[in-house]
Amino acid sequence: MEPRALVTALSLGLGLCALALLLTAICSDHWYETDPRRHKDGCARGRGDPEPPDQRSRLMPLLSHLPLRDAPPAPRRPPPGAPGQHPQPGLGALDSACGRQLFATYAGLWRKCYFLGVDRDLDTLVLKGIAQQCTAIKYHFSQPIRLRNVPFNLTKTIQQDEWHLLHLRRITAGFLGMAVAVLLCGCIVAMVSFFWEESLTQHVAGLLFLMTGIFCTISLCTYAASVSYELQRPPKLLFSLPAGVDHGYGWAVSCAWCSLGLVVAAGGLCVASPCISRTKLAHLKAGRDSSV
Numbered sequence: 001m002e003p004r005a006l007v008t009a010l011s012l013g014l015g016l017c018a019l020a021l022l023l024t025a026i027c028s029d030h031w032y033e034t035d036p037r038r039h040k041d042g043c044a045r046g047r048g049d050p051e052p053p054d055q056r057s058r059l060m061p062l063l064s065h066l067p068l069r070d071a072p073p074a075p076r077r078p079p080p081g082a083p084g085q086h087p088q089p090g091l092g093a094l095d096s097a098c099g100r101q102l103f104a105t106y107a108g109l110w111r112k113c114y115f116l117g118v119d120r121d122l123d124t125l126v127l128k129g130i131a132q133q134c135t136a137i138k139y140h141f142s143q144p145i146r147l148r149n150v151p152f153n154l155t156k157t158i159q160q161d162e163w164h165l166l167h168l169r170r171i172t173a174g175f176l177g178m179a180v181a182v183l184l185c186g187c188i189v190a191m192v193s194f195f196w197e198e199s200l201t202q203h204v205a206g207l208l209f210l211m212t213g214i215f216c217t218i219s220l221c222t223y224a225a226s227v228s229y230e231l232q233r234p235p236k237l238l239f240s241l242p243a244g245v246d247h248g249y250g251w252a253v254s255c256a257w258c259s260l261g262l263v264v265a266a267g268g269l270c271v272a273s274p275c276i277s278r279t280k281l282a283h284l285k286a287g288r289d290s291s292v
Contacts, residue, residue: 005194007273008202012190014266015209019183021259022216026176029108029134030250032227036102037118039244043098100237102245108252109173111136139173141166154235161233168226172219179215182208183263190270206270213264220256 025031103122104115113134116123125131141163186208193201227249233239241247 004198004202004273007269008190008193008198008205011202011205011209011266011269012187014262014269015183015187015190015205018212018259018262018266019180019187021255021262022176022180022183025252025255025259026109026180028250028252028255029111029113030106030252031108031223032247032253033104033106033250034102034241034245034247035104035115035118036242036245037104038246039102039242042244046098100242102242106250107137109137109169109176137169139166139169157234161229165226165230165233168222168229172223172226175215175219175222179212179219182215183212186212186263186267202270202273206267206272209263209267209270213260213267216256216260216263220253220260223253 104118106113106115111134114122114126116126116133122131126133186205189201189208190205193205231240
């Protein structure tokens with residue numbers, strides 16, 4: 001096999017591996033994961049609980065933080081001042097970090113899910129069909145949940161942050177889609193180079209691979225920015241994670257970065273090979289002319 005054909009075959013193999021890794025990452029739900037077990041253990045030790053609370057005491061907090069199926073109609077509200085009526089809490093119920101119900105989750109580009117086997121009460125609710133294990137990540141704007149006793153300025157800030165997060169998610173998904181399309185075109189052009197205009201098609205395939213690398217870089221950086229922005233948005237007692245919660249990127253992000261490295265290597269080989277061959281030919285021609 002000629003050196004140029006060998007370079008093309010190597011670049012094509014790298015491009016196909018990058019395409020497989022990128023598609024795996026896009027279809028996966030393990031881009032970001034959280035594990036609050038260490039935080040819950042710390043809260044239990046702080047309260048001095050000898051054992052975890054039972055399901056009865058945790059059922060209502062669980063239901064208030066999970067996506068439910070076919071929620072029952074709201075009960076009839078008694079008139080103001082009636083006996084037994086209590087004001088609905090706003091953010092005051094979340095003043096303490098231990099007052100929030102946190103669950104082990106994993107999220108991708110398209111949905112966010114709860115890990116099963118970590119929390120018994122959550123497993124029971126999911127198995128009974130009361131709560132959903134996975135919920136779709138929205139790529140369209142919807143009004144956020146209105147909390148009582150929340151200032152108007154804070155409500156506007158939450159809405160603006162939802163807009164910013166929506167744009168960041170769209171940029172991430174859009175550039176990943178373009179990366180897959182351009183990478184597929186690059187692989188097709190690389191295969192065509194075995195049969196027609198090897199030098200030209202090899203150079204074009206290299207440019208397409210490098211363009212894919214640019215799109216992947218933009219999407220991965222935008223995803224990291226969206227995660228950081230979501231954890232730092234106000235009010236922090238509602239959106240940020242307590243110090244004891246373990247969280248980080250999942251294996252799908254590693255697949256995406258490996259895909260980026262492979263596609264840049266493939267593009268560099270395809271672009272550099274014609275240039276190196278052209279330089280060698282120029283040196284050989286110059287040496288032959290000087291000898292003559």
